[in-house]
Amino acid sequence: MIRRIGSLTIKEFLHLLHNWWLPALILVGGALELLLIGWATSRPITNLPLMVLDHDQSAASRALIGSLENMETFVLEGYVDRMDRLQQAFDRGEITAALVIPPGHGSQVARLRAGVANPGRVRPTVALWLDGAESMAASAALRDSESAVQQFGQQLVIHHMSLDERALMRFEPSLRVWFNEELSEALYTTPAELGLMLEFTVLIFAALAFARERELGTLEQLLVMPFSSLEIIVGKALPAAVVGFADFWLLLGIIHLAFGVPVRGSIPLLFVLALGYVLVELGKGLVISIVSRTQHQAFLLVMMVVMVDFMFTGFAAPVESMPRVLQWVAQFVPAHHWLAILRGVLLKGAGLDVLWPHVVALAALGLVIGSFSLYYVRKALE
Amino acid sequence: MNEENGNGGGPAAAERRDTVIETRGLARDFKDLRAIDGLDLTVRRGELFGLIGPDGAGKTTTLRLLAGLLKITDGSATVAGRDLTREPEAVKPHIGYMAQRFSLYAELTVMENLRFFSELYDVLPRERGERTDRLLSFAGLTPFKSRRAEHLSGGMKKKLALACTLIHQPPILLLDEPTTGVDPVSRREFWDILTELYTGGTTILVTTPYMDEADRCTQVGLIYQGQLIRCAAPEAIRAGIGEELIELQTDQWRKAQVVAEDLPGVSQVMTYGDSLHLLVDAAEERLPDIETRLEEEGIPYRSLRATRPRMEEAFISLVRDRERERLR
Amino acid sequence: MSLRHLKAVVLKEIRHVLRDRWTFILVLVTPISLLFIMAYALTVDIEDVPIAVMDHDQSAVSRNFIQQLSAGEELDVVARANSLEEVERLLVDGTIKVGVIIQPAFGEYLVGQRGLRLQVIIDGTEPESGTFGMEQVAQRTEAFVVRSLPTGSAEWLRPIELKTRALYNPGLEPRVDLVPGLISMVLGLPALSVALALSREREHGTLEQVLVTPISRADLLVGKMIPYIAIGMINVVAIPIMAMAAFGIPFRGSFGLFFLVSIVFLFAMLSMGTLIGVFMRTQPAALALSFLVIFFPGFFMTGIFYPIAAMPDELQMEAMLLPGTHYAIITRSIFLRAVGLEILWPNVLALAGLGVVFTAVAAFFFKKRLG
Known part of the structure; x- marks a missing residue:
């Protein structure tokens, strides 16, 4: 089984290499875009x-x-x-x-x-x-x-x-700002921008996994081959995970080097949690991919999900000030927990001891989304 | 046909007027690959011209160039009296082009596809109904006219594509492997349609990987590595290869194949069902040798006789000659 | 231009959308439902900002002060900390946004007019709530100090009074101006559809059969845009109604003007989509580029959230090349400022200009050829 997954993964990677310009467009274009947008929004509101x-x-x-x-x-x-x-x-x-x-x-x-x-x-x-x-x-x-x-x-x-x-x-309280002593706008804005870009990158690759093959009629070919549906799913998911994970480090490098966002917490912890988050988003993308009959549908859904999730990154409005219903909904948005984790590790130097509720929530979401997508994708493939 | 304003005299002028497709030194590059390399092709009015050649020889590229779908790198091409390098758009109303891959709208019905193309080709509304009905019955698609194209069989898809390219009654048809992936019955039907069109005076340039189809053409061009290496009527091609064919029927054809390949004068051995086809320099001379050798090896055979080479053998022979020439 | 060709392409594209129920529903309702969700999420009365108090004074005055802090909706004292470490932990794990540390002898000093022994720590990682929480704490502290000190001396704290008045949106509620601004974002979805529709034709090979017909490039491109402009217009009509009915966003200007300008905006936006579709050969690539040039900059560079005036000059120029920037100005002006063409004409002109330029560039690069 491992060998067959391997061969399927290699096929998907070859496909990716063959269409190298797509990951290149998203990785390089996305990195440049983040630089540009970070530059535009990293100054305190002036002028x-x-x-x-x-x-x-x-x-x-x-x-x-x-x-x-x-x-x-x-x-x-x-x-x-x-x-x-x-x-x-x-x-x-x-x-x-x-x-x-x-x-x-x-x-x-x-x-x-x-x-x-x-x-x-x-x-x-x-x-x-x-x-x-x-x-x-x-x-x-x-x-x-x-x-x-x-x-x-x-x-x-x-x-x-x-x-x-x-x-x-003497009659004014002494004031201190923690984690962002200079009140740098970049520390507010760029993690949210990174979150949005990363989510999109993972979703687009996951979403095209099945919707594209189905639309172009190559899915049948895959289904008649001696792969179990689980093997197909893993084979499809791995390249998307690798691209998404690579993208995370690329984007993190940019906000760290270009906008001075510190990494105060543990990098190995971030490594593990970023991987986990990428996998959760991947599961979401696969569900979108399998419920869509065409790429048109899948991609509209991707945009919709990305734009809704953006509202929960804290860029537009703090989640704790939203209506109760939405605060509750936010608990089911992986990006919400991910941003809390990302800000915690980068800016606050937080570790698992304080981040565990978000990690648990992300893991639970991952488990639910993962098993749902496995179940649903398998059913749809059979 | 309305493409010429010809009033010139003399046989040369008449021939030029009769030429509806002409390329001179036509070339097309893809990055660093020269796909078409100095192609000289002449198709006269009313011909059913078959373009054959191995995969990657440049058949599809040639057709796409003639349809104005690709930019010409070098040389010239004239279709329906219009220079393709200067006015590719002017050629379009005069040609019907059918792509190799199914290129119609899968989510539209048969009727909607026909109607769409009739409007793009400016078919007058009052003619449209009659013409689509005629094409539908011509292609045998009348019972399926409200079926979505994606739910048609492979053969029906091809016939629908042909119907769409015929909607504006073009004097010239460019068909790229119209029968690939189609069952034999549909293939025959398709060729019956083409023959009918040919009889009606339409000039047809068709590419095909099937040699029996090349035999149904009035003129055959063999394209190899982007060049036209032979162009003649099918009989002339078959006769002109300079080799002859021996047919050997045996139950032990595997063994016989190994033996025959080493015989002097035999240039190629091809399996053909339960028989072997041997291309030889001179059939009558070689027959006794082969007979002796088979008996020596103890291979029983049902028949051994000289026969007329078919298009397939001619094709293989020509390609092999060409390859040998290139190696030298 | 041939009307017959145009009509044929329009009908074909409409059939594509209508034939699959899911596609139709998605294309039609994603813009307005997305705006609904976003508007709902922007229902922000920043309130209940969680804070922690560490009382090292434990006097009547300090208890009184804590009561003052927790009065009202804005601040929510969620924890009583006993040590600085505890405050730190609460800030790190995000339980609180502001920590208030009442130092020993807080009451004594205040009563004796010797000063304020109070320290406030805020979380500098969250854009909104930290700052807001800090302001609230500062205001209440000031009010408390003013009440505690004898009249006269307290006014020294604010010798000049600043009275503020916000026009168009008296409560400075973010939703009131963000919802009109975000219309430009959700109307980017029809532009995505057009980009996908064009690249789909390449992907499926259907373009090959169309390119050999005598149709002109402009007819083909414009014909693809028209159905999605129509779908966008359905949303344009429905969105203000939804915004007014569901969220009480005022619509003070002319609806007719809004409708007309939205057509121009959709034209500009879809031209951008067409341009993307012309260059991208596959649908995933078209989506990726749409995200990079329409949606991602749409959030951050069109002035919806982050003011354009605050951007570096070079990027302000670039922002003006995005249709969304002009449209956000226009929608806010029509919804809230109730102004008309006499003021908005430069933006409308810019939208029309962008649309024409994008379409022209698309038609220029869209050769009737393969490869």
């Missing part, structure tokens, strides 16, 4: 266009504008003098945020300086308008401008009231 409506035109208002302008987050798009111009700019999608400084801001700030005894009554207020039609950018703009304005205000108080700087700082 958001900001417009200013300064009704006050005082030294104080200019200083405030300067404090926002000096941040990486914003690029000053220009000044306007009327509200409707702001509305226009938002309608045109030209700006992410607009700072509106009301008249009298300067004198309020002056009173703020003078009224140390009772500053609460003279708190100056400025407005920030945001473009809700691009919520990701708007949220970043909101976050950054809030802290900028707060800092700016504190500096004002400190400098002009000759206050002890430490006196203020």
Whole structure:
């Protein structure tokens, strides 16, 4: 049996070699694509266009504008003098945020300086308008401008009231970010991108295994040969597993070398778990392959599965904030557990002692998907 | 036919006008392989021209070049009076091309396939009904017209493909191994159809691996390594090989084969059912030698006689000559 | 151009889709059902961010503070840690996103206005929840500090108040703008179908028989696109209805404009699919290239999630070559900003231009030849 599986596997590998450009396209193209996309999305959200409506035109208002302008987050798009111009700019999608400084801001700030005894009554207020039609950018703009304005205000108080700087700082919690000390965007984005690319690579090879042969009429030929269905399945699956596994290390190399994603955990552990994950996805792909009558159907299903799974990689939204039903569904998505494992091993240096629930879940999914695909594929082949 | 505006006189002009396919020094490269290498082919109007040759000799490539499916690397080709290198699209309405592999839409029915091609060939709607009906009955497909093409038998698929290539009544037909993989009955039917078309005046260029089919052609071209090495009527080819044939019927043909191969003057021994065919330089001269030798070896035989070489023997002989020449 | 040829190709392609029930269902319903699932997954009120608290003070003030933290929906105190190691372990295994460490004498210091003895640790690996959790903790801490300090001194923390107002989407709910944006992604599926349809003809050899007919290249390519544009349009009509009814996404602009612009977008997208189909000889290769140039960049480079303004300049240029980028701008503008052609014309023009260029390049490279 081993020998026959071997010969079948060799046939599949020869087929792969003969059509070398397909794995080449996916491996090389995918690697280049990951580089490109990683490059595009690995920077903190910056350069958001900001417009200013300064009704006050005082030294104080200019200083405030300067404090926002000096941040990486914003690029000053220009000044306007009327509200409707702001509305226009938002309608045109030209700006992410607009700072509106009301008249009298300067004198309020002056009173703020003078009224140390009772500053609460003279708190100056400025407005920030945001473009809700691009919520990701708007949220970043909101976050950054809030802290900028707060800092700016504190500096004002400190400098002009000759206050002890430490006196203020003492009332802020000391903050530390673990696993991503520099808050590098690449550490958020590239593992999710890797996950998506890897899943696609494994699925396409697994999905074409049977659907293609059936469509081109060569499946019959395979079925009349003296192979058991188990042997056929293993023979088909092995090359896909090898390609997928190789792809993982290729992609990992890219995000490590090009985007500085660290590998803090154990590489042998990652080796074993990556192999396991590839096999689980492979099982999924084989099921798609066998339920599809044509490649057209199989490939539409692959795209659908890949795009749905993308929602569970944490790139778009954190899974724990999704509706209960989807959190439950996420438990059945291998990519969800895989991303937790990948982030855990790469960024947190986690080991089996903490990752075991995800590993168990992945193993269970693998077992279910694997036996289902074995059963189903065998039934379909007979 | 409407492809010429011929008004020239003289026998040379008449011959040129009668030529519907002509290639001069035709060549086609695939990467570093020269598949067609200076092919000179002439097919005249009304001929049933069979192109034969071993696998990989360039039959399919030749047909694809003539159908405008491949770019010509070198040389010239004219089909229906149009230069293929300059205006390949202008040739298309005048030819019907049938690919070797089944190339119709498997998920469409017989009728839908016919209709699809009738529209691509701009068959007028008022003619379409009558023409498809005629082709369906011509090809014997009328009872299956609403069956999906994928559910047809191999022979019916070929006939449907032929019907689709005939939908615009092309004066020239290019058929690439139309009977490969078809049972003998269907093969015969298919050839009956071709003969009928030929009788109706259609020029047919057909490739085939079957030598008995080559015998049914009016003209046979033997293609070898991308070149046309012989082109004549079938009888002329059979007669012109310079070798003769001896047929030997024996029960111990394995043993006889070994013996016969070593005899002087015998160039080739072929098994043919329970008989052996021996290609020899001169049959009458060699017969007594062979007889003596068989008796020496104690091989009983039922008959031993000189016979006319068939197309198959002619083909093998020609190819072997060519190979010998090349080695030298 | 020949209308008869075009019609023949269109009918043939429609028959291919209709003949197999599964193919038909898949081609028709994948876009809208995919968008439904994605929209559902984007139902994100970031709430219940899991945090752990380590209370080394154990005073009335610290207990009060913890109560303040767990009030409301946003934060969920899932663990009380006793040591820093425990906090670390919880962060590593992902049980919590934020660890709050109340240091000894927290209450004493606060009451005596001597400072805040509080440390916050956040998980820097998750894009959203860590940051959000940190903001929530900071806000509540500030509110707590303000209440604990005598009036007057607390305002020093925020001397200038920033009032924010989000237009079009007051709650800055991601779903409201992501769903219109993602329409461009799901409409990539008809483009994939067209790429597969073309490469399938090569794979099955059916192209050979068509190439010897007098059909023009443009008729053949455009004829293949039309049925999938039609299928895409069915989705274009159904998607806003689904988005409004199921998810309460506002549709403020002109539906007629949305419909027309979507035709242009589908044309551009399917031209891209056609271009892929012209170059790829097998269906798996067509799928692979479609993923690499349509779907993968679609998620990350068309500004749906990650703002285009934040990308390097070189890539902003490239993003403009993707039909999805323009369409995402258009859909958001029509759905949310209620603007019309007077503002969107450059994007519509860009889509039309991309479509024409892609089709022209496809027709140019699509020789009526084999090999």
